[in-house]
Amino acid sequence: PLHDRGVISRYREYLPVSDATPVISLNEGSTPLIHSPRLSEKAGAEVYIKYEGLNPTGSFKDRGMTVAISKAVEEGAQTVICASTGNTSAAAAAYAARAGIQCAVILPAGKIASGKLVQAYLYGAKVIAIKGNFDDALRLVRELGGVNGIAIVNSINPHRIEGQKTGSFEIIEELGDAPDMHILPVGNAGNITAYWKGYREFAEAERSTRLPRMVGFQAAGSAPIFYNKVVDQPNTVATAIRIGNPASWEGASNAVTQSGGSINIATDEEILAAQSWLAKNEGIFVEPASAASVAGLFKLLESGASLNASSIVLTVTGHGLKDPDTAMTTGDYHPIEAEADLDTVRSVLEQS
Numbered sequence: 256p257l258h259d260r261g262v263i264s265r266y267r268e269y270l271p272v273s274d275a276t277p278v279i280s281l282n283e284g285s286t287p288l289i290h291s292p293r294l295s296e297k298a299g300a301e302v303y304i305k306y307e308g309l310n311p312t313g314s315f316k317d318r319g320m321t322v323a324i325s326k327a328v329e330e331g332a333q334t335v336i337c338a339s340t341g342n343t344s345a346a347a348a349a350y351a352a353r354a355g356i357q358c359a360v361i362l363p364a365g366k367i368a369s370g371k372l373v374q375a376y377l378y379g380a381k382v383i384a385i386k387g388n389f390d391d392a393l394r395l396v397r398e399l400g401g402v403n404g405i406a407i408v409n410s411i412n413p414h415r416i417e418g419q420k421t422g423s424f425e426i427i428e429e430l431g432d433a434p435d436m437h438i439l440p441v442g443n444a445g446n447i448t449a450y451w452k453g454y455r456e457f458a459e460a461e462r463s464t465r466l467p468r469m470v471g472f473q474a475a476g477s478a479p480i481f482y483n484k485v486v487d488q489p490n491t492v493a494t495a496i497r498i499g500n501p502a503s504w505e506g507a508s509n510a511v512t513q514s515g516g517s518i519n520i521a522t523d524e525e526i527l528a529a530q531s532w533l534a535k536n537e538g539i540f541v542e543p544a545s546a547a548s549v550a551g552l553f554k555l556l557e558s559g560a561s562l563n564a565s566s567i568v569l570t571v572t573g574h575g576l577k578d579p580d581t582a583m584t585t586g587d588y589h590p591i592e593a594e595a596d597l598d599t600v601r602s603v604l605e606q607s
């Protein structure tokens with residue numbers, strides 16, 4: 256039935272909900288797992304892309320937000336608050352609107368992709384841009400939230416991780432088992448923590464027979480986990496993962512240690528090249544942070560080491576339309592204007 260969609264209704268038994276929990280959903284989840292023939296050929300393995308940009312607000316954050324907002328409403332919150340590099344704030348604002356509660360978002364000024372910023376305003380959130388980075392914003396949120404009916408909906412709220420683990424459940428259901436390797440971008444490190452939890456839970460429930468190696472990619476200018484050191488001034492074109500002190504650092508470390516995986520880096524140049532490659536070769540347009548997964552696979556292949564995997568899943572976390580401005584600064588965007596007559600248009604078409 257129509258009212259029975261979304262990750263809470265699909266995976267209720269694995270989530271911290273009861274009959275008393277009001278389900279605030281926008282039919283998130285059930286995103287496509289798209290086989291990539293060209294990446295498969297390059298990798299010598301079956302490569303699948305989990306296209307999380309097709310969630311209701313255009314990123315994977317909706318999976319966690321449906322649970323976090325439903326629980327916040329159940330617990331009587333009047334307002335939710337979050338720090339964000341843009342996608343969490345878009346999701347929080349949308350689900351708060353759906354729930355009929357207030358939402359406040361604290362963002363690093365000038366560092367939010369335009370699509371995401373517009374979303375927060377249109378969904379009716381109170382938007383505060385601070386002169387600082389994401390890590391500063393999260394520090395403020397930790398101090399502001401948790402009192403007076405104000406619930407924090409960053410991934411330091413465990414309900415967010417619970418919702419996001421459903422990404423793994425869907426992959427296992429589609430493939431019939433877990434893949435050998437899972438690659439995803441890492442920023443605040445909530446998602447790698449969540450996917451690993453999901454894979455372990457389905458293995459324990461005997462719904463899968465194996466666990467994937469978890470392989471995370473950070474942007475080279477914002478790679479605290481890779482360098483094992485807080486980055487005070489993180490920088491990257493992939494603003495979604497412009498984070499210097501990830502809240503779920505330990506969760507990410509556990510995921511890679513327990514799974515035999517790794518945390519690696521990709522440069523901005525490699526990220527943008529991968530974004531362009533994926534759009535042109537597979538018809539999948541993702542935002543720069545998401546392309547870190549694809550850049551990551553390319554880097555693993557270039558290293559020459561055997562992947563030792565017959566199935567690989569890449570999560571691409573957010574839609575390309577989130578950040579049109581960055582895409583328009585690349586060489587791919589080269590508008591041509593012409594007079595509206597046949598000869599002119601024909602001669603433009605014939606130019607290489």
Ligand code: F0G
Pocket residue numbers: 314316338339340341342343344410440441442443444445446447495496542544545572573
């Ligand atoms: N990809 C995208 C598109 C993101 O928006 C984020 C995080 C990540 C990857 C990394 O996920 O933080 O769980 O390791 N965005 C957060 C936000 C920080 O505020 O929207 P993570």
